[in-house]
Amino acid sequence: MTIRLIVNDRAHRLTVDSGEALLGTLRDRLGLTGPKEACGEGECGACTVLVDGGPVASCILAAGSTNGRAVRTVEGLAGAGDLTTLQQAFVRHAAVQCGYCTPGVLMVLTALLEEVSEPTEAEVRQALAGNICRCTGYQQIVEAALDAARAVAS
Ligand code: FES
Ligand code: FES
Incomplete structure (x- = not known):
């Protein structure tokens, strides 16, 4: 079709x-x-x-x-080569290790941050419930998401 x-x-x-x-x-x-x-x-x-x-x-x-x-x-996130606020927070918090999960994680968190301007940690973890990361233990990813939300809100 x-x-x-x-x-x-x-x-x-x-x-x-x-x-x-x-x-x-x-x-x-x-x-x-x-x-x-x-x-x-x-x-x-x-x-x-x-x-x-x-x-x-x-x-x-x-x-x-x-x-x-x-x-x-994920290719559609960074415009004209500029990383999004969330992507920049991932770099600052070392939320990317092997990177295999990262494109999917970035997309679910992008959707969350577009829907909820200042999510709680529980909301971030809930959004990530369907994304497996074998490297980070999730803590850096959660911290990056909360940091990005604060940066966008300020
Ligand atoms: S490859 Fe699609 S959910 Fe695992
Ligand atoms: S950074 Fe390696 S699986 Fe998440």
């Missing part, structure tokens, strides 16, 4: 297979390799992107179901 997709503010017209997952469309057809494949079953969050502003596991979302929708990947 042919779909129209807006990815990181650019419109695309693509022919996709019926069983094709959005993750494959983004990575293999559009060259957006920020979203990662790990579990491939919707359990780890490495492939998380935003569809119409909400986080989804792109490994289990049919590309065909995104016809006419807006997708944002």
Whole structure:
């Protein structure tokens, strides 16, 4: 089937297979390799992107179901080379180690911060519940998110 997709503010017209997952469309057809494949079953969050502003596991979302929708990947966060406030906070807090989980984590936290201007630590941890990080123990990620929220609010 042919779909129209807006990815990181650019419109695309693509022919996709019926069983094709959005993750494959983004990575293999559009060259957006920020979203990662790990579990491939919707359990780890490495492939998380935003569809119409909400986080989804792109490994289990049919590309065909995104016809006419807006997708944002980690590549769409930094405009003109400038890191977002959240990305800068990740650097300051050493919230990136191997980095494999980072694109998905950034997307769920971006969605949270766009919805809740000053989330509590519990809200940040709840938002991260579907994202597995094997490296950081989550503490630096949580601190970075809270720091970014404070910076945006001030
Ligand atoms: S690769 Fe999609 S949730 Fe794990
Ligand atoms: S930084 Fe390595 S899995 Fe999260």
